[in-house]
Amino acid sequence: MSDIRLEQLTKSYGDSVAVDSVSLQIREGEFYALLGPSGCGKSTTLRMVAGFVKPTAGRIVVDGQNLTPLPPEKRDIGIVFQNYAIFPHMSVADNIAFGLKLRKKSRSEIDTAVRAALEQVGLTGFEDRFQRNLSGGQQQRVALARVLVTEPRILLLDEPLSALDKTLREEMKFWIKNLQQKLGITTIYVTHDQDEALTMSDRIGVMRAGQIEQSGTPQQIYEEPGTLFVTSFIGQSNILDVKCLEVKEHKATIELGGQVLQASTHHLIGKGTGAKLVIRPENVLMGQEAEAQGVPLLAATVLDETYQGAMLRYRLEVAGQEIVAERQNQFHLEKWDPGAVVRIGWTERRARVLPEDGAGSSSG
Amino acid sequence: MDDVNPVPLTFRFIAALALMVLLVPVLIVVLAGLNSGEYLTFPPEGFSLRWVENFFTSPTFLPAFKLSFGLALATTLISTVLGTLASIFLTRSASKAREFLRGLFFLPVVLPGVVLGLALYVFFIWTDVGLARSLAGLIIGHVLVTMPFVIATVTASLVDLDLSVEEAARSLGATPLQAFWKVTLPLITPGISAGSIFAFIVSFGQFELTLFLATPDLQTLPLAIYSSLRYAFEPTAAAAGIFAICLVTVSTLISTRLSNLKKLLSRR
Numbered sequence: 001m002s003d004i005r006l007e008q009l010t011k012s013y014g015d016s017v018a019v020d021s022v023s024l025q026i027r028e029g030e031f032y033a034l035l036g037p038s039g040c041g042k043s044t045t046l047r048m049v050a051g052f053v054k055p056t057a058g059r060i061v062v063d064g065q066n067l068t069p070l071p072p073e074k075r076d077i078g079i080v081f082q083n084y085a086i087f088p089h090m091s092v093a094d095n096i097a098f099g100l101k102l103r104k105k106s107r108s109e110i111d112t113a114v115r116a117a118l119e120q121v122g123l124t125g126f127e128d129r130f131q132r133n134l135s136g137g138q139q140q141r142v143a144l145a146r147v148l149v150t151e152p153r154i155l156l157l158d159e160p161l162s163a164l165d166k167t168l169r170e171e172m173k174f175w176i177k178n179l180q181q182k183l184g185i186t187t188i189y190v191t192h193d194q195d196e197a198l199t200m201s202d203r204i205g206v207m208r209a210g211q212i213e214q215s216g217t218p219q220q221i222y223e224e225p226g227t228l229f230v231t232s233f234i235g236q237s238n239i240l241d242v243k244c245l246e247v248k249e250h251k252a253t254i255e256l257g258g259q260v261l262q263a264s265t266h267h268l269i270g271k272g273t274g275a276k277l278v279i280r281p282e283n284v285l286m287g288q289e290a291e292a293q294g295v296p297l298l299a300a301t302v303l304d305e306t307y308q309g310a311m312l313r314y315r316l317e318v319a320g321q322e323i324v325a326e327r328q329n330q331f332h333l334e335k336w337d338p339g340a341v342v343r344i345g346w347t348e349r350r351a352r353v354l355p356e357d358g359a360g361s362s363s364g
Numbered sequence: 365m366d367d368v369n370p371v372p373l374t375f376r377f378i379a380a381l382a383l384m385v386l387l388v389p390v391l392i393v394v395l396a397g398l399n400s401g402e403y404l405t406f407p408p409e410g411f412s413l414r415w416v417e418n419f420f421t422s423p424t425f426l427p428a429f430k431l432s433f434g435l436a437l438a439t440t441l442i443s444t445v446l447g448t449l450a451s452i453f454l455t456r457s458a459s460k461a462r463e464f465l466r467g468l469f470f471l472p473v474v475l476p477g478v479v480l481g482l483a484l485y486v487f488f489i490w491t492d493v494g495l496a497r498s499l500a501g502l503i504i505g506h507v508l509v510t511m512p513f514v515i516a517t518v519t520a521s522l523v524d525l526d527l528s529v530e531e532a533a534r535s536l537g538a539t540p541l542q543a544f545w546k547v548t549l550p551l552i553t554p555g556i557s558a559g560s561i562f563a564f565i566v567s568f569g570q571f572e573l574t575l576f577l578a579t580p581d582l583q584t585l586p587l588a589i590y591s592s593l594r595y596a597f598e599p600t601a602a603a604a605g606i607f608a609i610c611l612v613t614v615s616t617l618i619s620t621r622l623s624n625l626k627k628l629l630s631r632r
Contacts, residue, residue, distance in 0.1 A: 079532070082528075085526065085529045086529075087547055146536065
C-alpha cells in the first residue's frame with residue numbers, strides 16, 4: 001500500500017497545454033477519481049502516472065520515491081485500460097501469469113497465484129479461455145486479475161466501465177469498489193461519468209482544461225461546488241443571475257428580483273457586482289414546505305410540470321429567470337398546475353453564491 | 365428457401381473471365397512442358413515426360429532452379445527482418461523523415477526494373493567493393509524489390525494493432541524488447557508471414573533486375589528460361605516453368621496452412 005503525490009505535473013504539446021500544473025496528494029488506500037469531460041487532461045495525467053507519457057514538468061512521487069524518470073516497467077503501477085487490452089494470443093491463465101513470469105517466479109508460485117487471482121475475480125474455470133470467448137465484463141475481470149496478481153503499489157483505472165452496458169456497469173461499479181476496499185489498494189480512477197465518481201470514490205478531482213477545478217469528497221463536490229463548471233458538470237443546478245450586496249464570513253447577502261436573500265459562499269465577491277446563485281432542483285422548496293422553513297419567499301409562476309414517476313419536476317419563472325424545482329411525488333404533498341403562482345424559497349445553506357466565471361478569488 | 369445471392373451475375377461473369385485469362389497461360393505452360401514433340405508448340409503433339417527428365421539432366425536448368433530457390437530463401441529472410449524493422453519505424457516514429465523514408469522504401473516498386481537494375485549495376489561497379497556480378501549484389505537487389513511487399517503487409521497489421529496491449533505489457537513489467545517479443549511480434553505474425561510469401565514469390569520470379577546483376581555462372585531460373593528460349597526453342601523451358609509454378613503454389617499453400625494452423629491451435 002502506498003501514497004502518491006503529484007507535484008505540479010504538466011504536459012504540453014507544442015503550444016497546447018494538456019495538463020497544467022496539477023498537484024495532488026492521494027492517501028494510502030484511497031480511491032481517488034479524476035472526473036471531467038473529454039479532453040480535460042484526466043487521461044493524460046493517468047498516462048503520466050503510468051509512465052507512458054513523459055511530463056513536461058513536475059514530479060510523480062510514490063512513497064517518497066520520485067518515479068518521474070522511471071520507465072513504466074520499473075514503476076510497479078498497475079493499469080486497467082478502457083478496452084482491457086487482454087493479450088489476444090494468450091489464454092486467460094497466461095494473461096494473468098504474464099507479470100509473474102517477468103518477475104521470474106517459479107512455476108508452482110505462478111500457478112497458485114493465478115488460481116487465487118481467478119478466484120478473487122470470480123472466474124475460476126476460465127483458465128484456458130481466450131479473449132474472443134470472453135464477454136466485456138469477463139475481460140475486465142481478467143484485466144484486473146492480471147494487474148492485481150503483481151501486487152502493484154498503485155492501481156490506475158482508465159474509464160473501465162465505459163465499454164459495458166448499463167446493467168453490467170452498475171454491477172461492476174460496486175464490485176470494483178468492494179474489491180478495492182478489500183485490498184486497500186490506492187486507486188486512481190479516470191472517468192467522465194459523475195455517477196461513477198460520486199458512488200465509488202473517497203475523493204474526486206474535477207478536471208477542466210488541464211487543471212483540477214475542485215478536489216474533495218463526493219459530498220463536498222456535490223453540495224459545495226466551488227466553481228460554476230463543477231456546479232454544472234456534477235448533477236443539475238439552477239444558476240441564477242443575482243447582485244451581490246455583501247460578503248461576510250462565508251455568507252453572502254444578495255438581491256434577486258428586489259428581494260434580499262442570504263446564501264453561503266466560499267468566495268470574495270465585490271459589493272454591488274453581479275454574481276451567480278447556484279441551487280439544486282431538489283433544494284428549491286415550494287408552497288407550504290417553503291413557508292414552514294421560515295425562509296425568505298419569492299413569488300414564482302409555474303411554467304410547466306413534468307411527471308417523472310417518483311419525482312415531479314416544475315419549471316418555474318422567478319424575477320424573469322427560469323428555475324427548476326424537483327418535488328417528491330407523494331399524495332399528501334401540494335401540486336400545482338401551469339400558470340399557478342407559488343411561493344418558493346430555500347435554506348441559506350443549500351444556496352451558494354459563486355462569482356461570474358473567471359472573476360473573484362477563492363478564500364478556501 | 366432461396367438465398368439471395370449478393371453478387372450480381374455480371375460481376376460473377378467478369379470474375380470468371382478474369383480468372384480464365386490468369387489461369388489459361390499457366391495451363392498452356394504445363395501442357396507445353398509435357399509435350400512429346402521436339403519444339404515448344406501448342407497444342408502439344410502428344411504427352412511424354414522427356415522434357416521433364418531433360419530438366420533434371422540439363423546442365424543449366426536444375427542449377428538455375430536451385431540458385432533461384434536459394435536466392436529467394438535468402439532474400440525472403442533478409443527482406444522479412446529488415447522490412448519488419450522498417451515497418452515498426454514507419455508506424456511508430458514521430459520523425460519528420462518518416463514520409464520521405466516511406467517513399468524511398470516503396471520506390472523499387474514504382475521504378476521500372478530495368479532502371480533499377482542498371483542503376484544498381486553502375487553503383488556496384490562505381491563503388492568497386494566486389495558487389496558487381498556477385499551473389500551478394502544479387503541478394504541486395506532482390507531485397508530492394510521485395511522489401512516493399514513486406515513493409516506493406518507488416519505496416520497494415522501494425523496499424524491494426526491496439527497499442528494499449530503493448531502498454532499493458534510494459535506496466536506489467538516488460539522492457540520494450542520483452543513487450544515486442546512477447547506481445548507485438550506474435551500479434552503481427554500474420555502480416556509478417558504474408559509479406560514473406562510475397563517476398564519469396566517476387567524474388568523467385570524476378571527478371572529485369574536480375575538481368576543486370578547475374579553472371580553466366582549465376583543464372584537464375586527466369587534467366588535460364590529466357591536464354592534457352594532465345595537460342596533453342598525447347599520444351600525444357602516449359603518443363604522448368606512447371607516446377608516454378610509448383611514451387612510457388614506449394615510455398616503459398618504451406619505458409620497459409622501454417623498461419624491458419626496457428627489460428628486453429630489458438631482457438632481450440
